[in-house]
Amino acid sequence: MQTSNKFSLAEAITLLTRTPATLNALLRGLPDIWTHSNEGEDTWSAFDIVGHLNVAERTDWMPRVRTILENGEARPFDPFDRFAQVRESEGKSLEQLLDDFGRLRSESLAALEALNLQSADLARRGTHPALGPVTLSELLATWAVHDLTHLHQLSRVMAHQYHAAVGPWSAFLGVLKCAGHSAP
């Protein structure tokens, strides 16, 4: 399971660019069983996950890029509020959240490209409030993998709704055995 730790800004951007269209294709217009059901108390539905991505887009990724470029290690990032999507999403439809995500992601990527980051910039360091020293390239790689971790979660939450309906096939469907791997 070894990988290189080679990070390419261009490669990360190709992935980040596609996520809004991926979520649109997967979720827009689906019946509520797929979009508003979760995995039990204190777990997230597809709707909650898209709300979380919007909060991260507003408060996390580009603000942290700017903190590194402007303050280096001197100023830790603001902690991320993993429950802010309740307020972010209140009164909105999933379709509105998807529209918001498409717009916010486009704005983030336009701002990122405008920085015209060079190789030397990618090694610049910041301070994560819990993890300590991190680099700009680690932050940008995390942004891309954060999209993927929520796609992973989305597929699991949706599959969970048919856990009983698949009958004995549950033995062969890995996604139904996934417990999430993660903190709340």
Place this chain on the structure above:
Amino acid sequence: MQTSNKFSLAEAITLLTRTPATLNALLRGLPDIWTHSNEGEDTWSAFDIVGHLNVAERTDWMPRVRTILENGEARPFDPFDRFAQVRESEGKSLEQLLDDFGRLRSESLAALEALNLQSADLARRGTHPALGPVTLSELLATWAVHDLTHLHQLSRVMAHQYHAAVGPWSAFLGVLKCAGHSAP
């Protein structure tokens, strides 16, 4: 983690209909690091996964639906060849495989809708070569969850390529802790 075992053909079809567009949005035109890298020896890349979905579409889902309707429990399903995608994909580009998948899925769903299945049909039974008795509704639910299990796998395989690049953030990214849960 309780769910109802209520299966709705219409709900399953809404999901099955979206998978080709989801995979197109996620994968088409991405650099090879995201589409042709795997998780190590004897594991699958995104390219392999799309090839596998094409094989399943040709040989598994609608053929098994027909076996149930025509032969009931008397004739077990043909076993599924999980390695046939090597032959299926040989000499093709990912873009060709995605085109194939879109066409095959449309054909499958047109054939499914033409059957005009009624509630009573969904309870009809067939014989899985390893799992024993199964119902038509379990087969159709499995078809939908099979799409999701491979979306879950895809997000994991892609995230794996940045396992080292995210640095200390790997502690917070559940997808990087997923070992796959499944048989080969």
